[in-house]
Amino acid sequence: MAATAEAAISVPRSRRRASKRDPVLVSAVAGLALLVAALLVGPWLWRHNPDSVDLATQLAPPSPAHPLGTDDLGRDMLARVLSGARTSLGAGLIVVAAGAVLGCVTGLLAGALGGYVDTVLTWLTNSILCFPAIMLAMAFVMALKPGITAVVIGLSIHSFPWYMRTLRGEVLRISSLDFVKSTDAIGATRTRILTRHILPHLVSTIVLQMAAVFGASVLSLAALGFLGMGAQPPTAELGAMITGGQQFFLTGQWWMAAFPGLVLLIAVTLTTVIADRARELLDPRGEYVAAD
Secondary structure, eight states, X not given: OHHHHHHHHHHHHHHHHHHTTOHHHHHHHHHHHHHHHHHHHHHHHSOOOTTOOOGGGTTOOSOSSSTTOBOTTOOBHHHHHHXXXXXXXXXXXXXXXXXXXXXXXXXXXXXXHOHHHHHHHHHHHHHHTTSOHHHHHHHXXXXXXXXXXXXXXXXXXXXXXXXXXXXXXXXXXXXXXXXXXXXXXXXXXXXHIIIIIIGGGGHHHHXXXXXXXXXXXXXXXXXXXXXXXXXXTTSOOHHHHHHHHHHHHTTTOXXXXXXXXXXXXXXXXXXXXXXXXXXXXXXXXXXXOOOO
């Protein structure tokens, strides 16, 4: 039984060792770590209030005093980009965490219990996936009120079916392996089998799904902010900042939309690269499901 279990996990271990030698994956992880560090340390180094209005310096181009320029109200763009990125990426992390918790619980229950539980949960997740993520989030915004909270709730509910569908299939696959059947035959409880023999083998799958959901969530948050349904003024948020700067882009004040868009592009690109490279290294069966 031990040999069978070791054989079942030998490929993921070898893939994890290979991931440490993958230059693209290592570079993407390092870049994302630097971005997160800049967002965390930036406010301590650049002590400008992102909401401080100064009409005397409105629409000032990038300069030593304001490295990323100012917006139409004279607010420092560097301070607002740092604050907006923390808002967008922080909300994306909340969506990832909430979706992962709901998805893991429902995926384990559906795969382990089967029967009516599996049928009901599968029907529920399929019903949720009938709606695009942005449309579902917009419904919560209209039901509650415009703001980041309503958007996060809607995107979290839309994200958990991706975890559930993937983990349900993995639970069924692992349950059919000999070492799990042997554990069941000697009288181990279903809870013990799930927590000790199935769940540890799902870690790489969960991490892959989290990376994909994060990138999709940040883009959806930015899109809803662009439509005015995300964070409300004066709170800085990348999508809302791009919306506010687009009217000035063609009149020469390109920095108002360009810098928030650049940070958004870098964050989503890095997470997408990490998800794709990690999938190739850690999921040789190709059963990973990408979130839309």
